[in-house]
Amino acid sequence: MQQSISASKNTSTAEPSTGFKRVFPPLYKATGDASKDRLAFIHILERLKTQKRTGWVDHGIPNAESISDHMYRMSILAMLSEDPNLDVSKCVMMAVVHDLAEAQVGDIAPREGIPKSEKHRLESEAMYNFVNDMLHDTPAAQRIYALWEEYEEGQSAEAKFVKDLDRFEMASQEYEKAHGEKHDLQSFFDSSIPKLQHPQVKEWGKALLEERVASASETQSASETK
DSSP: OOTTOOOOSSOOOOOOSSSOOOOOOOOOOOOSOHHHHHHHHHHHTHHHHHOBOHHHHHTTOTTOOBHHHHHHHHHHHHHTOOOTTSOHHHHHHHHHHTTTTHHHHOOOOGGGOOOHHHHHHHHHHHHHIIIIIITTTOHHHHHHHHHHHHHHHTOSHHHHHHHHHHHHHHHTOTHHHHHTTTOOOHHHHHTTGGGOOSHHHHHHHHHHHHHHHHHHHHHHHHHHTO
16 A cells, blocks of 8 residues: 555554544454455445435534435546546546545534644544555555545645535535525535635635525515514
């Protein structure tokens, strides 16, 4: 495996500054049987389908999206790119794997008080476990890790674009329309739309905000006529 993967194989416990303490499942122990270990990786992906995104759960949103729900729409958004300077195929694959480590560590939220450096270490440890112990450092495994690492470093044009998709996808959730009267979701917009950098995604963000304002106006007008 590449030298850049330096995470240990030992299970770690994050020490948050808040009263909440996240419990992490034990890391997988390789059997030496490539077929069994590969199946273990395939099975662990199920967690991405069932684990809900923490931010929405914290705000009491019913039927919140799963981690894989989020990544799937991001991958489709990547396919909508009109930028000739981007490797769209790489963007799609990067969107699919960018939160892969959350299958092991979960969707760690800022309110948990876990430092970014510790969060990155835990996620690197999870990726090491996937790539080496489950996928036996195959070329396919190395491709997955390289995409994840490129996204984490955030330096390439593709990584920056996919990060914008990550922000936009969160803001575009329809939860506000469905549950806006009960939940204040302004923070999801404040932490995403103003940070968009890519011209195309910024345009999407502008359209989304215009739709949001129009929807709020319609809701207010309807309530006033009752």
